Amino acid sequence: MSIIVQKYGGTSIGTIEKISLVADKIISAKNDGDDVVVVVSAMSGETNRLLDLAKLVDSDVSGRELDVLVSTGEQVTIALLSMTLIKKGFKAISLTGSQAGILTDSVFNKARIDSINNSTIKKYLNDDNIVIVAGFQGMTKDGDITTLGRGGSDTSAVAISVALDAKECQIFTDVDGVYTTDPRLSPGAKKIDNITTEEMLELSSQGSKVLQPRAVEFAGKYDVGIRVLSTFDEGNGTLVNKENDDQMEKAIISGIAFNKDEAQLTIRGVPDQPGIASLILGPIAKHNIDVDMIVQNVGEDGLANFTFTVPRNDFKIAMKSLEKSSIQLKAKKVVGNNKIVKISMVGVGMRTHPGIASKMFAVLADNNINISMISTSEIKISIVTDEINLKNAVNVLHNAFELDK
DSSP states (O other): OOEEEEEEOGGGGSSHHHHHHHHHHHHHHHHTTOEEEEEEOOOTTHHHHHHHHHHHHOTTOOSHHHHHHHTHHHHHHHHHHHHHHHHTTOOEEEEOTTTTTEEEOSOTTSOOEEEEOTHHHHHHHHTTOEEEEETTEEEOTTSOEEEOOTTHHHHHHHHHHHHHTOSEEEEEESSSSEESSOTTTOTTOOEESEEEHHHHHHHHHTTOOSSOHHHHHHHHHHTOOEEEEESSSOSOOEEEEOOOTGGGGSOSOOEEEEEOSEEEEEEEEEEOSTTHHHHHHHHHHHTTOOOOOEEEEEOSTTEEEEEEEEEGGGHHHHHHHHHHHHHHHTOSEEEEESSEEEEEEEOGGGGTOTTHHHHHHHHHHHTTOOOSEEEEETTEEEEEEEGGGHHHHHHHHHHHTTTTO
């Protein structure tokens, strides 16, 4: 029998009534003749509730004990969903991440999956169980509970699909597929039927919330097809898979993503000499903070300005680190802005169509939208602008590149 892995997010299982509807979808897949493994998130709002409780104890809480706390959210949903399936007359069993054999590294709150021992899941599948696995979590070789970071249940689902050689990984959510941009921001947004893993990885990395970047990266590396589907509406959703010949003739731009969860930091007047970037970013890296866009401008008198972006939640820590570095480097000034947004246009067609960047910048200039940073790759152009420009910028670009058609 083929194996289907389904993943349901928090909005799909936010109430007992919704859990019952999800159970019916799972039963339908089981009745089609497939073995079914289901990965679930915590109920909608539950992870935030647990994080708020932790902050009442310590506003800067992190590490092992936080993972022990927030991992309980998924344990609630796996038990409730299993109970529901059993009540409906089907064999089901719930497994935490550790029980499912998910082994991670020991970076608490942002762990990465090292391996999955699939023997336990296969044992229960062979006994005709529907297996319900807690997403977002795993266990270190020393037996500590870890979590995979926000959106980690997507990664759990894709990784389990790889470990089980599943036929397809189905990600069920509250939208019916991947759109050219966020429909809540742009009324002209259109659903995409097929998109390459490469494009989806860029969109996810640049702020699209439909799939977690690490999940897409996993899928691309191991050639797993992901289908994004609506929990509440019927349809074929969006298929994410590796690039093929038919997809090479797609539209130049596939979608526009944006990320409001970033902050910009600048250290001014540092020596323009080899090794400065390492001295600036090294201490940031020690705090396990991801640096995204980087721009270095050479100024006068052998001095330079160095600007980069970090996740907005890490802004305060990054600022403190940069201020310490500025003393060592005898910099003139450190400034920060946590009211920025990154907007990215993505499409494989950029490889063969010149002039995309110049058109993008012209459209933004015509609409008085200022750009503070620019970053490009083969299939992506990203800009940073003030957050107040977000809606206008996305809509004018969406229209200019005819994504609404």
